[in-house]
Amino acid sequence: MCKLYAYGFWFSDKGPLLTDSTLPACPQCGLDNTYPDGELLICPDCAHEWSAHAPASDEDSGPRIIKDAHGTPLADGDSVLLVKDLKVKGSSTVIKKSTKIKGIRLVYDNGDHDVDCKTEQGPFILKSEFLKKA
Secondary structure (H helix, E strand, O other): OOOEEEOOEEEEOOEEEEEOOOOOOOOOOOOOOOEEEOOEEEOOOOOOEEEOOOOOOOHHHOOOOOEOOOOOEOOOOOOEEEOOOEEOOOOOOEEOOOOEEOOOEEOOOOOOEEEEEEEOOEEEEEEHHHEEEO
């Protein structure tokens, strides 16, 4: 496939592909210096590549669903059980397997640690992959 850029248009063997005005800005760095390469769009500034046909962002589809270790969706106020012993970082404390935790709170902006809870050892933010809905 031959690509040629002229007068603000990208051309291929089959005709015009995209115009500069229809090329989206890079979702990673936000600069509008993108160009098409086959089915992909490429940002030369940060080297990010993405599909031209992919949705713009997963965040637009609403809040993500947080699931436990077995794939069951969790909700605020649920009771959960630990599926393995968890060592507390920076301490000699261990939260034992099958410890029941009541009244969890889901956290969406803390990376992969997405469950805020209180145990007998104190308050913690845990990964949902180590929990099972009770």
